[in-house]
Amino acid sequence: MTIQIGKYQLEFSSEVRTILLGHRQLGRADPEAGGIVLGRLFEDRISICRLSVPTELDKRSRSYFERHRISGQSIVEYEFFNSSGQINYFGEWHTHPEASPTPSSRDIKMIREQFKLNTLNMDFLLLLIQGYSHLFIAVLDKSGIASASVPHPQ
Template sequence: MKLVYRVTPQQRLIIVEHAIQQMVGYTQRHWWNCEAGGVLLGRHLLDSHDVVIDEVSTPQKSDLRSRFAFFRSSRHEYLARQRWLEQDRTSAYLGLWHTHPEPDPNPSSVDRLDWQQAVYGDTFEGDHLFFPIIGTERIRVWCLSRSGTIQELNQEIKNG
């Protein structure tokens, strides 16, 4: 299984099964589950405009987690940099993910502020960063461009 989203008429975001499983493994199905999150890692395909998320960082001991909040520690940045070096500078930082304890997740004002800080403060290739939120029944994905345009991405293909 992979998830495919339309970013622009020429560009798709593809999330591979391994990355989906990593994120969905932290779904907040029970009242005692805390929010979880990490960074998205992957690549910009050379023969197209498509972006592929191959893996994600998962919660670290240094993160701050509660039922309704998640604060990423700098350990995620370190892990992303290590993957970039290990992959001969081909593993790209593509955005941030986290969970919500609701079936159909919606970003909070804190989430949107976090996304803006990432786009304006982090170093990344391309024009967009991506922000999946993993709900208890649905995954929704937003992207924010360097120009400040935010959009929810439409899922194109569920399986395939």
Template structure:
């Protein structure tokens, strides 16, 4: 994984929401990341949604996002923000201390990139481990490890 030239801010509220969903035990969980474009290649993630997965498609090492619920959250956030906040990416948990994307994760985010209506030139990914969060950006060819600025 390489680095990419983007500035990404993440609000403490979004990080707190992700940390509250760490997978200490039980099944994997997931949802979406919402935020704004501040400038070209400068984004702010200010919300990690509540989990939006299909309960019957969740296991210790995988989950399937409920597209209908995710789309409702995206629409609600877009409208309530006066059209300034939109879908930026995905989050999910891993049952490990310091997570890295699996081949399934990269394949899934590849599908999101090519099959979804996205308004930026890539998809952000947060994988919530028991001790840390992996932050990545997929721009259509590879996953880039990114550093985020907490605000």
């Protein structure tokens, strides 16, 4: 699946699509899931090739997800090292218990803080939010946030 958002072309691997679909909150009590977005950059083409999945250390409820920082950083470092620096941290993903998700003020604050405070190898960050039927995608860079909502990836 390939999606154009602003100047960026995003490509989603089949593994990533499977993880997103598999973690939709379809059951009434399903907690939010989430993790890290990893991939490769080819000029303005972003290849999203990996997503981390929730761990027992993450905080989760029906309408809340907080990734454990230390385990998340370990994943980023592992992928970067084992790919000879080719796979990088691109942002965060999580689910919402709604059909067509929109980011909460907490979601926007989190991704802006990540962009401002972290040492990044890229000049952008991604925020993915998977709902029942749609995927919300935001790209944050120095010019602001560009976003789109698309039917869930097949």
